[in-house]
Amino acid sequence: MQKGIKFRIYPNKGQKAFIHQTLGCCRFIYNRGLAMCKEGYEKGEKIGYGQTSAMLTELKKQEEFAFLKEVDSIALQQSLRDLDRGFVNFFQKRASHPTFKSKHNHFQSYRTVNQKDNIRIVGRYIKLPKLGYVKVRQSMEVGNIHHVTIEHTPSGKYFAVLNVESEPEPRPNQGGTIGIDVGIKTFYSDSNGNTVANPKYLERSMRKLVREQRRLSRREKGSHNRDKQRIRVAKVHEKVTNQRNDFLQKQSTMLVCENQTICIEDLHVKGMIRNHKLAKSIASVSWAKFFEMLEYKAVWYGNEIRKVPTMYPSSQTCSSCGYRNPLVKNLRIRIWECPGCHAVHDRDTNAGINILKKGLQLQSA
Structure with missing residues (x-):
């Protein structure tokens, strides 16, 4: 290849x-x-x-x-x-x-x-x-x-x-299976109960970026000083991009090395970005690029990526009894109790477990 x-x-x-x-x-x-x-x-x-x-x-x-x-x-x-x-x-x-x-x-x-x-x-x-x-x-x-x-x-x-x-050789892994539920507050939560925090590189650099952009707006168009300031702004964006790529590479490599089967959501990220209230946060967390890295690394090293359908209610379904609670559709609800079996769920961990179950069902079907 x-x-x-x-x-x-x-x-x-x-x-x-x-x-x-x-x-x-x-x-x-x-x-x-x-x-x-x-x-x-x-x-x-x-x-x-x-x-x-x-x-x-x-x-x-x-x-x-x-x-x-x-x-x-x-x-x-x-x-x-x-x-x-x-x-x-x-x-x-x-x-x-x-x-x-x-x-x-x-x-x-x-x-x-x-x-x-x-x-x-x-x-x-x-x-x-x-x-x-x-x-x-x-x-x-x-x-x-x-x-x-x-x-x-x-x-x-x-x-x-x-x-x-390149001729990549299949890497030995621990043979595990895992379900991944991506988010904004936490980068992802998995079916094992682990969470990875969102590093928010863009948000952390926003103060410096605003300052440099303001200086750029004050420079005269076509001047040499404006071009020098444009490069300073570009370097801030470049640093954010490099930080994000490094984070995504490390997280995707870790998942591929530890698991044989990885179940993810088939998200329509381009459509989700149309929500002007969440567009900046969704673009900053870069789900699409993360999924792309998982997919090509799975091809390289012989892993399996299973995509769960977009409309599957992973957050609303109880991972213990299968009861669907439509009230959990509200994003503000982070922890909820199942009315059927009274199990208490963390929203994201429960979604990761359901994504894993659904992915394995698709695999066996």
């Missing part, structure tokens, strides 16, 4: 200039191809990768576009392939219609393919097409590299995302 590995790179001044030149050329070709597709649609013609690729070849022959020959040709072709993939996803209703790229977007990237071993790691450097040897901070060993994506982030940092071959 293939997976992505992200390393930070440290290009010199000349390499930075070339990276931005390549980003600009890729953006220009992408927008040119998108305009060509729109014109063809208005005329009733279907424009695909073949036509846009031929357009790129013709542009390179013209003297006014000679700058396109200076950058990596594969990166330009890949930008057109991205455009073609964007239209495929749009027509298959997996994504919105492709839009024009802007140079004012502070996150930019381009992708190039490894051909004849022109992308490889040599010591403390990574060799990239046209760029040569760039200093890299390598944190793990890599296998055969298929392609690499060069990213420039809003905080001004540069990264290389390597797509490499």
